[in-house]
Amino acid sequence: MSSLPTTEYCPEAQCLIAAGLQSHVLVPSNAEYTQRIESYWCNSAKLRPACIVQPSSASEVATAVKALADAGQVFAVRSGGHGNWAGSNNIDGGVTIDLGLISSAEYDATTELAHIGPAGKWKHVYEELEKHGRVVAGAREAEVGVGGFLLGGGNTFYSGRVGFGCDNVVAYEVVLADGRIITADATGEYSDLFRVLKGGGNNFGIVTKFTMRTFSSGPLWGGYAAHPMEIMPAAAQAFVDFTANSSKDPDSTLNLSVCHMPHLGGSLAVAVCTNVAGVENPPAFRELREKPEILNNLKKTTLQEVLPYTSLPPNFYNTWYTLTFKNDASIIAKAHALYTQLTSKVQEKVAGGEFTTHCSFQPIPKYYTEHSVAAGGNIFGLERYAHDAILIQASVSVRTPELASWARPQVREMIEGIRKFAESVEDGICPWLYINYASPDQNVLQSYGKDNVDKMRNAAAKYDPKGVFQRLCPGGFKISAVKD
Template structure:
């Protein structure tokens, strides 16, 4: 698309981009394509109104944009897939949003069985392209999630029991730094940056391409089952036992959800279970499969179909908080009970019942850490090795229709997580300090949870690769090193 002759240049942030050769890459608020890109954000909270959107078509375009905005001291945001839900995480009011959506190619290299994946891609498209070559990667578990944000936040995935977190399956990053230089960070080149990007978010530059190791693809077995709400104590026991024994079957994965889902009839429990080697009804999942069901769709299927099972509907205001706790059934039962209480409050305050809510319990065994280290000897900055026991990752969520309801419901979700934390703190080792970036609310202390040594690594990498603090001062979205007090 070519910008019209009467293209507005009065705003300094627009003018600086034009002067750096990006006129044809800019979308202004009056442009229908601008409205389409804003509407394409998954969460309404993220649908802010930047002064303009710039859509680079190459790493060189990204470099030009960063240099122009840094020189003009203009605020910016970076968008990958547009799935992060909190306001300001991947968009900005009155600044410039660098929208990586056109950097969405996936290229398979048969010589070394790697995939070169554009930061603006979505996992459903990545998997579809790699499937043509009989390969896949340890990527996102939901179709619409973007590549960049998911990988920079760590990346829980279907293959974590075999290969660890997704960030540890990245073997190289193409990164645009604050001075516009384009570097490759890998195990033997810019090693400190390579490590910092594995969980460090957008503190150091803009990643334009990820090179990942691939694994053979093929059919998988799995699906989901709906259960009556009152079976949640038994369901919780299945996920606790699974987490304890995950090492006996690293091809299987599961999560257990207690939720209010109108599309499923209201209050419900959900088991999502898979075996990535296509073993039907594997022994480790037998207890979960024996739970009373309303319905289930377990079968031998494809990864693409399984991606849809954990999808939440778009165009809501989504409130997410997260907490990591010891693999202890009593803590999970408490969380489920608190969720059910919260649901009653939401039902009373939202007469049309147009909302969803849930607490999801996801295994986080020590096995994941061991497999991450085996896959990536260089390490990451997540600090999960601090955890001495198997854990459960909790995601607490409410999705509502209006900004007013979001402001009303947010304290309720926060209170749920705070009360679970207080309960768990009375159990030895009950609260695990790690906070998962990709599920965290903007108010949560993510980087702090990585531990002092990793905070030091993050600070040193930021000072080295962004000495002027461009991504600290001008890019407010994300969890910032500059916000750390110690």
């Protein structure tokens, strides 16, 4: 990385230069700056910071954070760059701390733990750990980054066995707002910080290393089956039955999406099925597999081969919303009906078919919380809900910001329609909102419950008393914005 004369740097970079980080700063005239901006997955995130700083170690992250805090300079933090909304991991006119150089994955055979950098892509993490015959509870998508996924909780192919991704973190190396580098774990001095980092986002500091439990890897059985859309809503009952019985087969996971993807021929219902123990055609999927199929590629395979099946295409403007509700076939059917209406609107609006829509249904059975509790608890508050639940992700992806602005209220209307219907069902709404799928106008942290909000407030006040990550780092869901 070549350096410019100090006089050619923007004012926002001066505090970083004074701190000795000049060789790590990228400005818009650098080719590397353009490359990093273009590497964001979502077009909405391709903002124009005044400069980017790329620290290569925790100590350099600490130097950058302290310099920016002392200067009162606004900043964003980027890990893998897969955030889906403007400002979540980038900033216009401020400084983006780009953790892209902190992406290693190392396995310790003595402890059977993995030490993983925040900017690693999960496909690379899995590839490295596979050399040792190990795996961790990470993302189900190849291009997603480690940091955002784990700080948001992380739903995985292994959740039936070990819970959410965050439940498998045993320690966080964290850079605090005052430049201290600490290690938070379940039993040490920073155990309160350890708890709130499990789903609390970027409210408390910058995590520069995740230490995770590993377990033996091996072949799995899985892939996807594409069905005609006509199987919906009849397939809703099969999904409900899968969720209700999932504790009997914790190795099997299911992601059922209704989607409109022109490159796949239009509207389809796609089931991504996996069994991480490698059991072929397990009984858990029988009811759904009996529905008519257009094609499937289900087979004994590897994790790396399955990862692309849940990937959404890059370089779109994306609108995502989420909701969690009771495991009830009537709510799924209503969600499908509202999704169909949404897709019809998008088809009428977007000329040439340059868009995708999808609504993904994912089981969140009650027994997942048992893994969370056994691991010391996370911050979601899911143990408050007495029923098996279903998590949905609804999205529209379009090519222009104008279309994205049009699409947002359309997706929000769909989600609110599902919510209203679910509220008519006894215990129909699960209060938890999954931060990694949420829109910025959704009340994510509030959904964790008052006790957990208080834990987050207390941790933020204790470890960031000057409110650096609340005032100067505007991206993400902020605990300071939660009203009583």
